[in-house]
Amino acid sequence: MAGKIYVVGLGPGSEMEMTCEAQEALRRAEVIVGYHTYLRLIPGYLKGKEVFGSGMRQEIVRCRRALELAASGRTVAVVSSGDPGVYGMAGLVLELIAQQGPEVEVEVVAGVPALSFCAARLGAPLMHDFAVISLSDLLTPWELILRRIEAAAAADFVIVIYNPRSSKRQRHLLEAREQILRHRSPQTPVGLVRAAGRPAEEVSICTLEGLEPEQVDMQTTLIVGNSQTFVWKGRMITPRGYRLPS
Structure with a gap:
């Protein structure tokens, strides 16, 4: 049986x-x-x-x-x-x-999933539509990955990036950042969570312009904000669109 x-x-x-x-x-x-x-x-x-x-x-x-x-x-x-x-x-x-x-x-x-856990560590960056893209090109051609990044950036999705950088993929993250910068402000918040849920966990927020690839490895998940995402008291917040009382 x-x-x-x-x-x-x-x-x-x-x-x-x-x-x-x-x-x-x-x-x-x-x-x-x-x-x-x-x-x-x-x-x-x-x-x-x-x-x-x-x-x-x-x-x-x-x-x-x-x-x-x-x-x-x-x-x-x-x-x-x-x-x-x-x-x-x-x-x-x-x-x-x-x-x-x-x-x-x-x-x-x-x-x-890592995206949910990392979002919680960063605040509330996934409150509106988002896309999840892996930069690993072992199974997917890099040209296709770049097209997906371009589409997500142009559509103003929050972008979650898995597998952003490895010892053999030094330039992929740089190319992805340049593609996103065509559609986003250099001051767009980017959240970084490394070794999520493990003893060596690290959480930080920078700008898209200030993102340094050396900060990132295969254990890191990135969350790139959309045009409305902002940082308040160390937390990323992407507004859902509610009309708040004045």
Whole structure:
């Protein structure tokens, strides 16, 4: 009899930010599959479990192993940071089943996505329409990413940027900033949250013009305000449009 796969969102990083549903799915699992870095965030849930971990760019390997285990009747948890349906593992698990099988039960367990957690740390920057764009070009051509940034900037969306900079992508953030500056004031607020929900967490706000790429790495999430976003007492606020009493 086929088993089951839980695709579990761990949230930003600590157990406090995990949902009760995510914690219960990890308890039910016989096997936990994930990226080594994410597995290190949940040591208490690995005790007494079979664990299959792998490194960066091994997502397909992990998902196939999870499917093999579930097909043999095991209950498996595939873990993602944040929410598994936001740049996470849920889509890949379902794609592989749709294309290749086997027919196993899959339950996607939502987690707190980085954009929500980071927005809370910064104040209320996502109170109006926003777009989320990853600057990683491993799976998406850079020219397409730039077109999406251009479209979001021109439409005055607040822009959440994932994967803004890595050791191999030194200029991508600079090019993205220049694209946004074509449509935004240099004084547009930009929020930076690094290592969200972890011991080394850092939160800061700068301007679009003053954004220094050296401040940013792969653990950083950026939130670029729209034309109405302002900073008050260290908090980013994007007005929803309410008519406030005078």
